[in-house]
Amino acid sequence: MGYCVAVVGATGAVGTEMIRMLEESSLPIDELRLLSSYRSKGKILTFRGQEIEIEETTEDSFDGVDIALFSAGGSTSAKYAPYAVKAGAVVVDNTSYFRQHKDVPLVVPEVNAHALDAHKGIIACPNCSTIQMMVALEPIRRKWGLDRIIVSTYQAVSGAGARAIEETKNQYRQVLNDGLSPLEVTAEILPSGGDKKHYPIAFNALPQIDLFTENDYTYEEMKMTKETKKIMEDESIKVSATCVRIPVLSGHSESVYIETKEVAPIEEVKVAIAEFPGAVLEDNPKEQIYPQAIKAVGKKETFVGRIRRDLDQENGIHLWVVSDNLLKGAAWNSVQIAETLHQRGLVKPTHEVVFELI
CATH class of the missing domain: 3.30.360.10 (Dihydrodipicolinate Reductase; domain 2)
Structure with missing residues (x-):
């Protein structure tokens, strides 16, 4: 069984690279949910040959999501990341909002993957530089x-x-x-x-x-x-x-x-x-x-x-x-964190598969 992964900020510069990195990733994915602002709602993006309609990010967007990658600005992360965690997802946040929170691991997988073991639902991706x-x-x-x-x-x-x-x-x-x-x-x-x-x-x-x-x-x-x-x-x-x-x-x-x-x-x-x-x-x-x-x-x-x-x-x-800076500095580091969570057994697929991605 694979994961249901959500990308918040899917149409942004980093979000689009996240989607590309997920396409190349070893992470088992059964469902990809693309979330953005109201302005991008209804647009179509392609992932591994499958057309996916972009949904507006709401408090209910994370039902059934296992891993949520956020890159839509600090205010969006502050508002919606807690809802994702409450719904059972592990959040990997690419904004600066959670980086200095005491209970949030700040992770570069090659450097401090061990910090993931103590996560409480949210992991922060450091600044690109x-x-x-x-x-x-x-x-x-x-x-x-x-x-x-x-x-x-x-x-x-x-x-x-x-x-x-x-x-x-x-x-x-x-x-x-x-x-x-x-x-x-x-x-x-x-x-x-x-x-x-x-x-x-x-x-x-x-x-x-x-x-x-x-x-x-x-x-x-x-x-x-x-x-x-x-x-x-x-x-x-x-x-x-x-x-x-x-x-x-x-x-x-x-x-x-x-x-x-x-x-x-x-x-x-x-x-x-x-x-x-x-x-x-x-x-x-x-x-x-x-x-x-x-x-x-x-x-x-x-x-x-x-x-x-x-x-x-x-x-x-x-x-x-x-x-x-858009890859290792943002999108790739976030996907690497998701891969490392999977490898260390720190996240498990729990959702009901809606459709399977080839």
């Missing part, structure tokens, strides 16, 4: 420990949604086709839709992702700090982030500096990363081999390169980390 950094650093932490992390991100506009992608493309058209200055183009979304001012991203780099907090770090930067400590179960790790939006459509890149508790031989670090699940070592400076965003798009793995010792700090190491 945090996920790829965890995959790159966990093999180092396990062997040599981690004392400090300083990360600067180079994040793609797809992290801000489909409208941000279109705005970026339109700004380039205005400059290249219409002859406008980059300062004259239309900017209504970035760096943060909820902030007072908006700036062009075309031919630009914006050192702001999300709103600023009272300590002058942005919420995105604070997410990376808090989530790293929670996932690695170590409040003593010192973490500082600067998150920057760049005019790349998809694929987040990160420059990561770490200080290990024990001095780590660089060649052994490379071997540890190459052998770690979900990580791919691309590190050959002589042949100009290193991770690139355009090569990571469409792939589930996290790519790590430019690994080198700091020139002044014996226990300091620099890395360059790249991943597809």
Whole structure:
């Protein structure tokens, strides 16, 4: 018997990738329920050759659902996830709403799958920029420990949604086709839709992702700090982030500096990363081999390169980390969590099959 799986936010950028990842998944699925807002109700999407009509998300949408993947915004998760749990589903939430809840595991399966064992119905998927950094650093932490992390991100506009992608493309058209200055183009979304001012991203780099907090770090930067400590179960790790939006459509890149508790031989670090699940070592400076965003798009793995010792700090190491933010940074990590729940026997199919997917 397979599962009844629901995708909440099925028509969004991450939701559509969730559906694609489920198509490729080893998770046994008998029924897929696609849920969205009222605006998308009645649209048809295809899953494994079967046409499925999108339903509006309501309090009663989760009857018979075993696993519910949420990616429709924090307010939607806050409202409907409790109803899904009450109906007997295990929720995997891709928004930020539950990440810092004490009783909600924050999971990157390659790093802390054991945290799933204590779930109480809801599991949180970390921020996209945090996920790829965890995959790159966990093999180092396990062997040599981690004392400090300083990360600067180079994040793609797809992290801000489909409208941000279109705005970026339109700004380039205005400059290249219409002859406008980059300062004259239309900017209504970035760096943060909820902030007072908006700036062009075309031919630009914006050192702001999300709103600023009272300590002058942005919420995105604070997410990376808090989530790293929670996932690695170590409040003593010192973490500082600067998150920057760049005019790349998809694929987040990160420059990561770490200080290990024990001095780590660089060649052994490379071997540890190459052998770690979900990580791919691309590190050959002589042949100009290193991770690139355009090569990571469409792939589930996290790519790590430019690994080198700091020139002044014996226990300091620099890395360059790249991943597809819509896949490993969101959709694939969520589906991986569902697969891991299945593998660990933490969710069992209980619904009555309505139809079987081939």
